[in-house]
Amino acid sequence: MLFLETLIGGLLAGTMYSLVAIGFVLIYKASGVFNFAQGAILLFSALLLVTLHEHGVPFVLAVLITLVALILLSILIERLVLRPLTNRSPMTLFMATLGVSYVIEGVAQGLMGANVHALDVGIEDVPVFIGDLMISQFDLIAAITAGVLVGVLALLFNKTRIGISLRAVADDTRAALSIGIHLNRIWQIVWAVAGVTGLVAGMLWGTRQGVQFSLSLVVLKALPVLIIGGFTSIGGAIVGGLIVGAGESLGEAYIGPLIGGGITPWFAYFLALAFLFYRPAGIFGERAIERV
């Protein structure tokens, strides 16, 4: 019973990791950028939302303003960072996003302060019982939210014109350019969509642990998820999140006591490493073919 509860709790917590990881995957697929700034974007959106709300802006309006801000931010990033760095190595782009994350964190905290804000989205973190299993209601709703988000994204990618162009760019950038897809516009859209997933993740994580600087460190939790699932697959991000969530809570419960506890910061990474030895590009990732 304890095992099952730990497992389910871990799986549900894992969907929260998946949410963060999906933002990464979207950007990596469309622009080949490993976006370290995702954590900063998460912090920025949650902080903006909470600050607006605290200043008396109605919640729905605050969400809309945050969305507009995220779109503006994506356009700025595309103009000022991505466009001048087109055709540079992936490592250069990664380091640039590291710089971007510093700028966003600095601006967000400079303008809105470094205090911890409580965010209340109206979901109570109380246990519910399903049969004999005790499950956190909040985790359950977070998992459902993640599911809905993935469904919406799947619709967006498969049914709309924008989504199909996105997939074309992800498949082969040069071919997409040659048939007249507006690459810069696609990048802006993808970054904005990733920003929106960041906002959703930021709201959920913010409710759980308060909106504060440590929110941007959630990005470090998402990295092992990406490794396990692969950088290029949304499905992989979900499965990876579940594996990491379950692995972490089981590891902390069963392996932790043997070696002194507090192993969550690195356990997921070792789990990811173990996976890497068998699948060097993750479970669902595309294996790169190298040509000389």
Add this chain to the structure above:
Amino acid sequence: MSVSTQCALFSLSAAGWITRMRLQVGHWFSHGRVPYAWLVLSLVAVGVPLVSGDYWLNAILIPFLILSLAGLGLNVLTGYAGQTSLGSGGFMAVGAFATYACLIHFQLSFLLAIFLGGGVAALVGLFFGLPSAKIKGFYLMVTSLAAQFFLEWVFVKFPWFYNYSSSATISSPPITVFGWAIASPLSKYYLVLVLVSFLTWVAVNLTRSQVGRNWMAIRDMDTAAAVIGIRVHRSKILAFAISSFYLGIAGALWVFAYLGSAGVQSFSLQRSFQVLFIIIIGGLGSISGNFIGAAFISLLPLLLDFLAHTFFARMVDAGLLQNLQKVIFGSLIVWFLIKEPEGIARFISHLRGRLAVWPLRF
């Protein structure tokens, strides 16, 4: 004499003067004077304590040199061998804690302890470099994060490493090197200077040797390097070990020559980022770049502080200043990656080339 002839003569002599100046200036900045430049640099390095106070030694020069050394360590791995790592802080911690263990638990002399500490860091680096055989790029970077978090955990969880002190920190015992007590800022500065110079000299030669050339071949394209017969995996692991050795020494110096007492939080992920920024700003794949980057990163906060206090004495509080600093660092990183991807070191060598042919353009 007609006016036009006068003009012509004048312009001729002006041209001659410019040419002469050009040759002189050009000669100065060409490679012919490099030994003199080294002489001047070492005189400055040795003589600087005579004119600067203890504050400058303690708060700026010593950390600057140590950060340069750490940058050098990461640059071997990232700039030369092309393997990105975010675990620099962790390997610095290994060096620091291993040196401490050698000093306290095994009662070794300081120099021996610090090199052994570096050696232990090299072994740990070698171990975490093993996956580089199969894993590349971002996936490998995540491996280095695993190292970072795991090592942070180890040095908190096992009290043996900090001699069971209640604060979980290590404090520097009195240090002697060849009978000289290293206690004053001046002696610490010279100790750091000697060690850093020696290790830099080794690194320069290493990168120019077969080993360094192999690294650069792997960095530029490892499949091609394998095709021309370089043992890719061995070279990569060697790069991990040597890089960690340098980082380990830097970490040990950070505790024993700079902070005096420190816990593992001095070697957090933020430290890893800082070292990475040093080599991006200074120049990937450049030895002098580490020193330039470290100087930049140590002096910029001072400059900002100074500007804030002089011009906006009451308007800027410490928190805002810190955020401002973050924004400026971040923008600079992006700016450098766009404009000068090879860092300030490249920018300076460019400038030297331009000055050499000044006022002509090329």
